[in-house]
Amino acid sequence: MRVLVCDPISQKGIDVLTSAGDVAVDVKLKLTEDQIVEIIAEYDAVVVRSETKITKRIIEAADRLKAIGRAGVGVDNIDVEAATRKGIVVVNAPEGNTIAAAELTVAHILAIARNVGSANLSLKGGKWDRSKYTGIELKGKTLGILGLGKIGSEVAKRARAFDMTVIAYDPYASVEKAKSLGVTVTDLETVFRQSDFITVHMPKTKDTYRMISAAQFAIMKEGVRIVNCARGGIIDEQALYDAIQSGKVAAAGLDVFEKEPCTDSPLFALDQVTATPHLGASTKEAQVNVAIDVAYDILRVLRGEAVSAAVNIPAVKQEMMTIFKPYLNLVEKMGSYLGQTIGNRIEKVAITFKGDVAKYDVTPLTTTLLKNLLKYALEESVNYVNAPHVAKARGIQVIEAKTSDAQDYAVQICVVVETDQGKRQVSGTLLRNKPRFVSIDGYDMDMAPEGHMLVVPHTDKPRIIGQLGTIIGEHNVNIAGMHLGRKDFGGNAVAILTIDGPVPAAVLTDLAKIDGVADVKYVNLG
The missing domain is CATH 3.30.1330.90 (D-3-phosphoglycerate dehydrogenase; domain 3)
Incomplete structure (x- = not known):
């Protein structure tokens, strides 16, 4: 069996594939769509990160392709619908960057608590202005977490180590799990009203798009601090700018933006904003983890075994698919409606x-x-x-x-x-x-x-x-x-x-x- 790797991934992921004994790996980087179309028929699986797009045209040319692996979380660069129609399993690595994203969130919380970014620029600009950058301590402050999933939970653990009070809003969170983390689950308005720091760990959906805007800033504490290392667009950037200018928001730490790449924003002109270019998953360890995770799932697909992170194919035997397809369509609609x-x-x-x-x-x-x-x-x-x-x-x-x-x-x-x-x-x-x-x-x-x-x-x-x-x-x-x-x-x-x-x-x-x-x-x- 042959696997094509189109984007740079950790060698440890490649080693997982080659150690199987019956898998050959070809690493061919920076290929155009035309070049991939020419050779894809020779491969049983393909692995990408975010750079290479696996398009419908590529998938249609893939006569023996069984799996497409994304060494990361998102699959926006893969035509999942086309892959599904052709029976190709799409796998990703949703857990490999959990710790990396949680630690970057904590880094932003600390940076905006102690004015690290602006103090750094000031000192490098030749000023020794200690009093201007007096910060606050985390101990005794209330952290509000929006989304208590894997990343939000890891942030909560670290916040508790700083002796912070942690409250969270998550419509799907288990009260028992929250208690085990030392977190109180409450409603969204309470999080906005009571938090000294607010950090976002929710997906970007039609319901969460700009869920933090002028009306929400209005009910927050004076001097609240905001962090978003999840998805751009959840915070209304213009409303955030206005809230910082008015003094309602003391500082913000941002790793994601509504439009990316983002190199020119009014927020960047504010000393109160610490910004990073979407570095949530950018650690050496995370890149190793996602490569290993996706490599193991590629092997499972090639061997006909159950996979841990398939994003498109339900576990139905091929001979039952004709019977089950209408039922699957029905429960998909029911679940989506309720959700x-x-x-x-x-x-x-x-x-x-x-x-x-x-x-x-x-x-x-x-x-x-x-x-x-x-x-x-x-x-x-x-x-x-x-x-x-x-x-x-x-x-x-x-x-x-x-x-x-x-x-x-x-x-x-x-x-x-x-x-x-x-x-x-x-x-x-x-x-x-x-x-x-x-x-x-x-x-x-x-x-x-x-x-x-x-x-x-x-x-x-x-x-x-x-x-x-x-x-x-x-x-x-x-x-x-x-x-x-x-x-x-x-x-x-x-x-x-x-x-x-x-x-x-x-x-x-x-x-x-x-x-x-x-x-x-x-x-x-x-």
Whole structure:
């Protein structure tokens, strides 16, 4: 078997591959797309970092390719959809940089506490200005962590060693796990109001994009300090600039930016900002770790074994894929819908398989649902292989049940998610092998879960639906369909509107102001 390495990776990763005995490794760097297309048919696997792009054209030319490995976390430079269609497993190394990212976060916290960056520049500029750069101690201060995943947890351990009080916001965090770290899990507003330092460890999603902006800075303590070593765009950079200028924010440590590479920002002109060029994973140890991790998974794919960090292929035997494909599509939609509409901490997920589907091993379906449910709120990569382990690590109880009775359907899958604020539910079936939602939060429905949707729980009373349509129309958003559910006249109800494209934030804001509307969620099911 032959493996092509297109970007520089640690020799220890290459050694893992060659030590297998039946694997030859060719290291060919800085190849163009055309050059890779010419030779890719000779290889069983290819390994890249961030420089080389594995495009659809390359994948289509890869007659014997079984695996694509990314020695790092992101897979933006790999056409995962094209690889999936061709049955090629895409693997990455989501855990190799955990310590590196956590330590850089602590470095930024210390730097902005003691004004290290600006004092360094001042001294090198010929000034000895000790009083100007008087800092603060970490001991006794409150650190607010947004996202208590692997990196956030490691930051918490180190903050506790500095005798800091640590609080965290994470909708999916286990209270028991947080307690074991000495962390108090609380709501987002409390973190903003009580923290002396705030550090971000969440993924960039439609829900977290600019989640820290002017309104959030307004409720923070005077002199709060902010660190972001996660993803650019979670903090509104203009709002941060304004908050520093006003004195609300005393200092900020930034490793990531909304647009990268970023070499020219108004923030760079501020002495209160310490900035690094996305160095979170840039340690010698991390580069060794990701190379070794991806090398071992490449070998597992080539040997037909279960992999630890696949990002695209569920564990279904090839002969079962034809039967399972419609079911997989259904639970993907159910998990994505719930993941985008649940804003609270998940405590339990109960999945009941009814009818014909109950006679199969449904483990891949449960895993697929968990993967799509959890991926919207977690900082770490959640995939078909690690989703059950991620849920367990977060203290989420997963219950799987089967019954031959599917009521009025040949197949029905019902998911109930319990959070710290109550329960959410969705049930689905197949109609001509296409997914259908037949119940949402106890309301009878009959809808195809696809595309862009607005989910609007409300009080069942006149004029609400008309106002929804009017406001949406005023924003030039076209409504493709509407589904209504209620139990009792004048009681609680839900409206689900399918629309022709993404929804501006202003639409959600205006809809939420309608008297009787309890909530508004935008959901994209692709």
